[in-house]
Amino acid sequence: DVKVTQSSRYLVKRTGEKVFLECVQDMDHENMFWYRQDPGLGLRLIYFSYDVKMKEKGDIPEGYSVSREKKERFSLILESASTNQTSMYLCASSPSGTGLNEQFFGPGTRLTVL
Amino acid sequence: AQTVTQSQPEMSVQEAETVTLSCTYDTSESDYYLFWYKQPPSRQMILVIRQEAYKQQNATENRFSVNFQKAAKSFSLKISDSQLGDAAMYFCAYRSDNSGNTPLVFGKGTRLSVIA
Numbered sequence: 001d002v003k004v005t006q007s008s009r010y011l012v013k014r015t016g017e018k019v020f021l022e023c024v025q026d027m028d029h030e031n032m033f034w035y036r037q038d039p040g041l042g043l044r045l046i047y048f049s050y051d052v053k054m055k056e057k058g059d060i061p062e063g064y065s066v067s068r069e070k071k072e073r074f075s076l077i078l079e080s081a082s083t084n085q086t087s088m089y090l091c092a093s094s095p096s097g098t099g100l101n102e103q104f105f106g107p108g109t110r111l112t113v114l
Numbered sequence: 115a116q117t118v119t120q121s122q123p124e125m126s127v128q129e130a131e132t133v134t135l136s137c138t139y140d141t142s143e144s145d146y147y148l149f150w151y152k153q154p155p156s157r158q159m160i161l162v163i164r165q166e167a168y169k170q171q172n173a174t175e176n177r178f179s180v181n182f183q184k185a186a187k188s189f190s191l192k193i194s195d196s197q198l199g200d201a202a203m204y205f206c207a208y209r210s211d212n213s214g215n216t217p218l219v220f221g222k223g224t225r226l227s228v229i230a
Contacts, residue, residue, distance in 0.1 A: 030215070031214070031215055031217075033217050035220075040123070040222060041222060042120075042205065042220050042221055042222035042223050043205065043220040045217050045219075048217050050215045058217065088157070090159065092159075094214060095214060096213060096214050096215050097213070097214050098212065098213070098214050099146070099147040099166070099209050099210070099211055099212040099213065099214055100147050100164055100166055100214070101214035102149075102161045102164070103161075103217075103218055105151075105158060105159035105160075106158075107156075107157055107158050108157045108158070
């Protein structure tokens with residue numbers, strides 16, 4: 001059974017803290033993605049990676065960075081957390097090959113920044 | 115940039131009835147890929163159905179089917195014989211790249227309630 005896991009389901013941090021959100025997939029997928037989900041706004045892409053050590057900015061990269069040192073792991077970093085980064089963060093992965101390939105999602109991390 | 119529009123923020127349906135969720139998209143591409151995802155209250159997104167634009171036949175997965183109108187750039191989802199477990203957020207998504215290496219572009223979602 002394919003699986004994308006995220007390090008925490010719920011996370012509470014203070015303003016100014018450095019925050020790491022970890023995502024691991026066990027499907028040997030080339031592509032990994034970080035989305036942010038807010039009510040009424042749907043899913044917005046933060047960053048994605050199509051290979052180890054490669055990254056591409058999405059629609060809302062400001063305030064975030066990413067790291068992909070191993071194929072199975074894609075980390076999202078909030079360098080200095082702010083209250084407007086309180087949100088649900090979803091990680092996904094997908095294989096290369098065809099545009100019809102499914103993106104598999106993790107369960108999400110609900111981050112609250114106080 | 116491609117955009118995906120879901121014009122119904124919320125919908126409801128009686129159990130065992132049929133409901134249709136709307137999705138339109140904006141693109142200048144001739145070949146592309148469309149998806150419907152479901153996010154139940156537990157929050158894990160799962161794929162419901164997908165369709166390639168150059169295939170005219172509408173995709174079907176059990177009680178779920180799509181009405182793909184390429185000229186109108188419309189990709190609606192029909193759920194037949196609705197069940198309580200169908201209650202969820204539904205997201206329509208688009209991908210233009212045929213390598214599979216690009217992210218999906220999502221609509222803002224439709225929250226579906228199922229009334230017993």
